Amino acid sequence: MLYAKTILLATIVGPFCFSAAIAQTTPKFKGVKPNTPAGFTLKTLLVEAHPEHNVELYIYVPDKAGVYPCILDIHGGGWKSRQVENDKPMMERLAQRGFVTALVSYRLSTEAKYPAALHDCKAALRTLRANAAELKLDPDRIGCMGGSAGGHLSGLVAMTSGLASMEGKGPNQEFSSAVKACIVMAATQDLVASFKDKPPAEGAMLFFGASYADNPGPYKEASPIEYVQPGVPPTIFIEGEKDSVKVGRAEMMAKLKALGIETAVHTLKDAPHPFWMSQPWLDQTVEIADQFFSKHLGK
Helix, strand or coil: CCCCCCCECCCCECCCCCCCECCCCCCCCCECCCCCCCCEEEEEEEEEECCCCEEEEEEEEECCCCCEEEEEEECCCCCCCCCHHHHHHHHHHHHCCCCEEEEEECCCCCCCCCCHHHHHHHHHHHHHHHCHHHHCEEEEEEEEEEECHHHHHHHHHHHCCCCHHHCCCCCCCCCCCCCCCEEEECCCCCHHHHHCCCCCCHHHHHHHCCCCCCCCHHHHHCCHHHHCCCCCCCEEEEEECCCCCCCCHHHHHHHHHHCCCCEEEEEECCCCCCHHHECCHHHHHHHHHHHHHHHHHCC
């Protein structure tokens, strides 16, 4: 990785080149609070009611008439913490760039084990399509993104597009859960490599209900890298320079490249985990995402 002498943001592999001036001292993490922008209505839509949790979508819909491309955000939190509010500022800013943006509150590992979270995310995509007219979105132009645990789920949703065995039995089965483009932020894509030959991890134990040693099957089944095949959507990765949660990313990119599927990695200088919740990296993330989704979803 090469850095310009003026200390610009380093870039990257692939068709996009994003640079932003960075202060010579490392920025401190500064969280950003949500604030629905003028010209948008934040709508809440029930995806599916469960005894343990009502899966919902929170959607920023432009007040202006039109049909817009859509981006679904899948929040992080180690699969066990609900961080929808933390991701809202990113989706508010992307909405202002010309998208309908949505966030899904999937079931956490403390509420239901894998594959519940995956099935909820796919049900959320089907629900967006089922309500496309009301939400002013184009059902043929939907992408997804997520960070940390949400990045894992975003990659898994994208790589398993069209696989009936991964769909679940949620509502709106007559609609597709496929996405046209995907962004993975600061997330492991190979759970076997992450947890094999290592002590049991609390987050994974909660998510899968067992350690890798006791039940390795779900760890492989839930690894996005296992599903890279012709026809999966363009997928890029955004990472923080100070972050280490990226197991399997390089190997997954190699698989995508071998198939001629667009991919890239953007590394944000000095950025920690989770960088997309804090300035200056929030705006940098939005700029990268806007360029990528504008190319593959249009405006």
